[in-house]
Amino acid sequence: MSDVKQPVVLTGDRTTGPLHLGHYIGSLRARVKLQHEAQQFLLLADTQALTDNVGRHQKVTENVIEVALDYLAVGIDPARSTIFIQSQVPELAELMQYLLNLVSVARLERNPTIKAEIQLRGFERDIPAGFLTYPVSQAADITAFKATHVPVGDDQLPMIEQTNELVRRFNNTVERQVLVECEAVLSQVTRLPGLDGKAKMSKSLGNAIPLGASPDEITKAVNSMYTDPNHLRASDPGQVEGNVVFAFLDAFEPDVQKVDELKAHYRRGGLGDSVVKRVLNERLQALIEPIRTRRREFEGDRAEVLNIVRRGTMRAREVAGGTLSEVKGALGLTYFDQ
Amino acid sequence: MSDVKQPVVLTGDRTTGPLHLGHYIGSLRARVKLQHEAQQFLLLADTQALTDNVGRHQKVTENVIEVALDYLAVGIDPARSTIFIQSQVPELAELMQYLLNLVSVARLERNPTIKAEIQLRGFERDIPAGFLTYPVSQAADITAFKATHVPVGDDQLPMIEQTNELVRRFNNTVERQVLVECEAVLSQVTRLPGLDGKAKMSKSLGNAIPLGASPDEITKAVNSMYTDPNHLRASDPGQVEGNVVFAFLDAFEPDVQKVDELKAHYRRGGLGDSVVKRVLNERLQALIEPIRTRRREFEGDRAEVLNIVRRGTMRAREVAGGTLSEVKGALGLTYFDQ
Numbered sequence: 001m002s003d004v005k006q007p008v009v010l011t012g013d014r015t016t017g018p019l020h021l022g023h024y025i026g027s028l029r030a031r032v033k034l035q036h037e038a039q040q041f042l043l044l045a046d047t048q049a050l051t052d053n054v055g056r057h058q059k060v061t062e063n064v065i066e067v068a069l070d071y072l073a074v075g076i077d078p079a080r081s082t083i084f085i086q087s088q089v090p091e092l093a094e095l096m097q098y099l100l101n102l103v104s105v106a107r108l109e110r111n112p113t114i115k116a117e118i119q120l121r122g123f124e125r126d127i128p129a130g131f132l133t134y135p136v137s138q139a140a141d142i143t144a145f146k147a148t149h150v151p152v153g154d155d156q157l158p159m160i161e162q163t164n165e166l167v168r169r170f171n172n173t174v175e176r177q178v179l180v181e182c183e184a185v186l187s188q189v190t191r192l193p194g195l196d197g198k199a200k201m202s203k204s205l206g207n208a209i210p211l212g213a214s215p216d217e218i219t220k221a222v223n224s225m226y227t228d229p230n231h232l233r234a235s236d237p238g239q240v241e242g243n244v245v246f247a248f249l250d251a252f253e254p255d256v257q258k259v260d261e262l263k264a265h266y267r268r269g270g271l272g273d274s275v276v277k278r279v280l281n282e283r284l285q286a287l288i289e290p291i292r293t294r295r296r297e298f299e300g301d302r303a304e305v306l307n308i309v310r311r312g313t314m315r316a317r318e319v320a321g322g323t324l325s326e327v328k329g330a331l332g333l334t335y336f337d338q
Numbered sequence: 339m340s341d342v343k344q345p346v347v348l349t350g351d352r353t354t355g356p357l358h359l360g361h362y363i364g365s366l367r368a369r370v371k372l373q374h375e376a377q378q379f380l381l382l383a384d385t386q387a388l389t390d391n392v393g394r395h396q397k398v399t400e401n402v403i404e405v406a407l408d409y410l411a412v413g414i415d416p417a418r419s420t421i422f423i424q425s426q427v428p429e430l431a432e433l434m435q436y437l438l439n440l441v442s443v444a445r446l447e448r449n450p451t452i453k454a455e456i457q458l459r460g461f462e463r464d465i466p467a468g469f470l471t472y473p474v475s476q477a478a479d480i481t482a483f484k485a486t487h488v489p490v491g492d493d494q495l496p497m498i499e500q501t502n503e504l505v506r507r508f509n510n511t512v513e514r515q516v517l518v519e520c521e522a523v524l525s526q527v528t529r530l531p532g533l534d535g536k537a538k539m540s541k542s543l544g545n546a547i548p549l550g551a552s553p554d555e556i557t558k559a560v561n562s563m564y565t566d567p568n569h570l571r572a573s574d575p576g577q578v579e580g581n582v583v584f585a586f587l588d589a590f591e592p593d594v595q596k597v598d599e600l601k602a603h604y605r606r607g608g609l610g611d612s613v614v615k616r617v618l619n620e621r622l623q624a625l626i627e628p629i630r631t632r633r634r635e636f637e638g639d640r641a642e643v644l645n646i647v648r649r650g651t652m653r654a655r656e657v658a659g660g661t662l663s664e665v666k667g668a669l670g671l672t673y674f675d676q
Contacts, residue, residue, distance in 0.1 A: 061669070100389075287672070
């Protein structure tokens with residue numbers, strides 16, 4: 001047994017749809033590794049998804065088990081990682097309520113992530129209060145588990161900053177070190193483009209390859225990928241930059257030399273799109289096949305999946321409940337404890 | 339047994355100090371009556387008090403039992419009214435989180451009560467998020483108990499309006515009548531002025547008579563009351579309007595004819611302040627004496643007071659938990675219920 005404390009990781013996903021290759025490359029792959037080095041909490045963020053899905057609650061709740069299936073399919077081990085449902089851990093809502101007093105409305109409005117997302121979602125002046133305050137909800141999620149490390153994209157850095165501000169304000173207010181500051185762990189892989197090359201991969205934009213895709217769906221998706229529109233004949237020189245097929249090869253083909261050779265060949269001409277796509281297709285088929293198989297296995301035993309999530313949620317409540325007790329204790333909200 | 343459903347009343351106090359005569363006349367007296375006609379929930383609002391008392395949490399928590407003592411002292415009967423502590427009913431925080439998604443930031447900022455209080459407290463741009471959103475917390479308190487009637491001052495009417503907006507939006511969203519709209523019950527008594535005649539009675543302004551005041555404290559308070567500054571000699575005609583002693587007589591002397599005669603005498607001259615103050619002093623001594631005695635009795639048995647509040651809190655959790663189950667059920671957040 002080591003004396004060094006294991007890092008605690010909090011991460012998760014909004015449950016608005018099944019996960020896809022963008023999630024795999026951006027986070028899931030790292031989580032499968034991380035669970036051997038850290039205590040990992042995986043949040044099925046249904047409550048957070050509801051903040052900008054009013055009236056679409058059915059979509060949010062139906063996808064909770066879909067995302068759990070994706071976790072298990074890629075190799076998240078419930079014995080190593082705690083998979084839990086946000087809405088079933090009421091301690092998070094309580095903690096959020098106390099943190100809400102420690103941040104000003106002006107500070108929340110200045111949060112660049114919130115600003116960008118307000119624009120993206122077209123909220124403008126009609127931001128739901130739950131959406132403006134969701135960074136506080138995130139801070140509650142992170143601090144409830146005393147997470148030391150939070151994997152994020154660089155667009156999420158302001159969230160981590162805000163969380164640590166809240167931690168410092170809370171600890172200063174109660175004059176005790178109750179909550180713990182966390183460190184952002186930046187993903188090393190650049191964001192996977194969508195099949196159309198236009199934006200990041202996203203289910204709602206219809207440019208994604210889901211983790212449960214069938215062989216045909218994968219082939220169809222690869223064949224539909226945006227390449228170089230000026231690369232009309234195989235003999236023409238082609239462009240690699242902005243070419244989705246090469247972006248995918250960079251992300252998924254571990255043989256870097258092979259990818260470099262393909263790029264060089266493509267650039268000087270003589271390499272047709274169909275050939276490169278065939279290489280990528282083979283790679284993706286090999287990658288997804290075991291994921292799809294495992295996903296189907298778990299799909300056949302939903303009761304077991306529910307049990308896994310139930311056990312994870314119980315464990316999450318235990319840990320979050322411990323932190324909440326400390327928080328309420330520090331504030332003196334302990335009337336019945338004597 | 340009647341088929342007519344008993345009204346459900348939700349009311350309560352921020353726990354920032356012991357209660358005083360202003361509370362007695364403005365709300366407590368009515369609650370003592372109301373508990374015979376309605377199912378009454380009395381909220382010790384520590385969580386709400388924290389929204390604008392960051393760093394003063396000790397004051398907030400210490401006064402929870404003080405306010406409970408005041409309730410019991412004036413005649414609130416725990417067998418008829420449910421006295422409970424807000425922070426110990428986590429269901430309220432959960433419900434608030436769901437309601438937060440149904441109101442825009444702009445709408446909250448337009449709330450006149452919030453606007454006025456922001457000015458009163460000097461928050462300006464630095465409103466804590468918890469303060470801006472406390473009407474949503476109030477809406478959660480009211481709707482958790484399916485309160486049909488909420489006693490308020492007219493400055494609180496926008497809060498009730500906002501609550502009912504949230505009720506309608508929630509029910510529309512889930513296409514089910516889950517939450518219940520409430521009705522404001524306006525207090526019939528005008529607000530009691532402070533001893534100095536300057537503002538409303540308020541402990542923090544030091545112009546209040548607490549419900550546990552000793553005979554000497556009462557006499558001293560009455561003698562310090564602002565009267566007519568131009569009424570120098572008893573023989574001078576005096577002014578009744580703005581005269582705190584008469585405002586108190588209007589509020590506390592049930593013999594209206596007697597008060598009218600005193601007013602007429604005072605107006606035409608020949609009635610000294612000391613005489614009117616003596617009349618008021620006798621009235622207040624008679625009013626407060628049994629309250630003070632009962633308060634002392636309960637103070638001597640704090641364990642019993644804590645038990646009363648504990649039982650009330652358990653009952654409140656039961657009722658609020660029932661509503662929360664319906665709310666989560668309507669949103670589909672029922673993964674483990676099958």
